[in-house]
Amino acid sequence: MVMEPLADEPEIARLTARVAALEAALEERSRELRLIQRYVCHRDLVLIARLRSGLPPLPRGAYEPAFWHETTDLAAADVEQTLLDLWTSLIPPAPREL
C-alpha cells in the first residue's frame, strides 16, 4: 500500500528546519556566553545576555562594593526609587530572559 503524502508535510518540513536553526542559534549563543564568561563577572554576563535578548539592562544601582564608585560626596536620593531599583537589581533574571 502506498501512503498518500500528507497535505501538511511541507509545513512540517519548514518547522523542522526552523527548530534546527533555533537550536543552532542557541548553541552558538551558549558558546559565546561560555567564552565571555571567562573574562567578565557574573553581573556583566547577565547584562550582556539581557541586552542580546532585547531586554533592558539591569539597574545601575551601586548596591555592592564592587560596583560602587568610592567617594565621600553625598548623593540626594528618593527612598521609593532607590528601593525599587535595589530590589530589581537583586532579582535574578528568569532563565527565559537569557
Add this chain to the structure above:
Amino acid sequence: MPKTTLIVLAWNRWDLTERCLRTLQATDLGDAEVLVVDNGSTDETPYRLAELPWVRVLSLAENRGFVRGNNAGIAAADPASDIVLLNNDLVFTQRDWLPRLRACAAAADVGIVGCRLVFPDGRLLHAGTYILPDTMWGQQIGSLEKDVRQYTRDRDVEGIVFACAYIRHEVIERIGGLALDFESYFEDTDYCLRAREAGFRTVVCGGVTLVHDEHGSTQKDSKELMRIFQGSRDIFRRKWGTKLEGRYRREVLWQSILNFPSGYAMSCRELLRALEDEGVRVLYRYLYGPRTVFPVPEPEESHDYRLDVIRARRVPKRPGVAVVYGQGDCFRSNRGRYKVGFTMLEVDGFPADWVRQANAMDEVWVPSAFNRDGILRCGLRKPVHVIHLGVDPNYFHPGVAAWPNPAGEFVFLSLFEWGERKEPWLLLKAFNEEFSAREPVRLLCKIMNRDPQVKLKEEIRCLRLRESGGRISYLFNLEFAHYQLGALYRSADCFMAVSRGEGWDMPLMEAMACGLPAIATDWGAHQEFVHSGVAYPLPVRGVVPAVAKCPYYDGFSWADPDPDELRRLMRHVYENREEARARGQAAASEMAASWTWRHAARRIVERLDAIGA
C-alpha cells in the same frame, strides 16, 4: 447625626465642576444635600447644572468672589445643617471621605475639620496650615513633599485651607459666615482663629485625602491678585497680629546648627519647631563657623519656611536665656544672661575642657541619665537636667508607605556612618556568619562615609565576608530627605542599632516609632528607651577603651557588644516573626505615647518656666 449640606462654589470652568460633581456623586454621601453656588458663570455652567436633578443650584447674578459666594451658600442652607465648603477643582478619590470627616467632627469641641489634600501628581499639598506673626504669610503643612502617608492621624492645627472644610452648624451659629473684611485670601485662617476664640478646635482628618487640582476661579491677572493678597494680609495683620504675637509666652536664644546633615542639626530642627508649637519664641544663631571647632559657614537655606523665619529673627545683644546645643567645647560661645549648655556624648565620661566650660554655665542639659552620670563623675558642679530627645509621629508611624522586597526576603536594616563607634564590622560579620546565602534573608546597610582617609571598599573587602554567607546590600552615601526615612524603615523587617555607644540615636527611635522590632546595644543612651518589652536589647560583654579618631573619647570607655548574642538575637527575630512584629507594635505605641518632640519641648518649657524665661 446632623444634616449636612455640601456647598460647591463654581465660576465658569464647567470641565472642573463636572469632574468634581461626577466624582463626588460616586462617593458615600448618605442624605447630604449638594448645593452648587454658581458664582455668575458665563459659560455652559448654568444650563449644565440644570441637567443635574440631584444638585440644588443657587445662581448668583455676578461673581461675588470666594467669601461672598460661600456665604450666600451658607445662608441658603438649612441653619441646622453642618456645612462642607468645597472647591470645584477637587477630585474625590475616596468613597468614605464624608463619613470620616463627620466622625472627626463628632467631638463636642471640634468646630472645623479639614483633610489631607494632594496634587494630581501625588505630592502632598496640605495637611493643615500655620501662620507666623513675623511674616503673616500662611503656610501649608507638608506642602510639596512626596506623599509617604505622613500626617495620617487626626491632629489639631491652627488652620486649614477652605478648599474642603467641614464646619459644624454650632460654629456658624456662634460666629456666622466668612469675614467680609477679606475679598480673597486669609479668610480661611481668619475663620479658624475666630472659631478658636469661640472655643472650637480645628482638626485635620488624616484618614481623608482628596485631590486638589488647583485652579483659581478668578479672571484677575497676577498683579491684581498680588494687590488683593497684600490688602488682605494688611487686614489680617491688623486683626490678628497682636494676638498671634501673644501666643509666645517665653523667649530663648538657641545657639546650634541647622542646615547640615548631622545628628545635632536634625534634632535641632525638630526641637525648634516643637518649641514654637509650645509657645516659645525661638531665636537662632549658628554655633559654629570661622574660628570655631567646625569652621564651615552655615548654608542660608533650610528648605523649611518656619526655620528660615526663625533664623532671620533679630537677636538682642544680651538675650535672657540662651541654650548652646552642641559639643561641650563650644559652651563658651553662650551669649545669654542665663546660660544653658545642652550636649551629649557617646562614651562614659566627658573631656576635661567640656566639663570646665560646663561649669561656666548656669545649668547643663543632657538627653540621658547615662550622660548625666558621666558628666557628674567627671566633675560637673552645676545643676544638670535630663532632657530627652524625641520622634515626630506624623512622619514616623506604622502606617507610613513601604516598598518591601518583592522577593519576600526578610530584611534587616541598619543605618550608620562607617567608623569605630558604629562598629560595622561586628554587624556585617555576625550576619554573614549566622545566615547562609540560601536563606531568604538580607542585611541592608545604609552607610555614610565622609572621611577621605577611609577606603570603604577596601575595608569591606578585608572583612572577607563569605560568598556562601548571609547576603548583604549597601546604600552608599545616599542622602534621603528626612521625611522619607520612615518609608525606608517600613520597607524592612528588623532594625539593627548595634554600635558601641550612642549619645541618643534618632534613627533607632524613628524605626521603633514606625513599628519595627529593633536589636539595639543595651548600653548608653539606648537604655533610656530600649527595653525588652519594645525591642531586643543586645547584651554587652562589658566596656572597653574607646579607641577612635575622635579626640573627645580619649581616656573613656564604651560598650563591647556580644557578637554571639547578636547572632542569636538575629536568628531569634528571623525565626519568631510574630513575636518580633508584636514587639515592634509595642514600640510604636510607646514612642507615640511618650517620646515625641512635643514631650521633649514640654520638658524644656518646664525648665524655661523654672528659670523665668
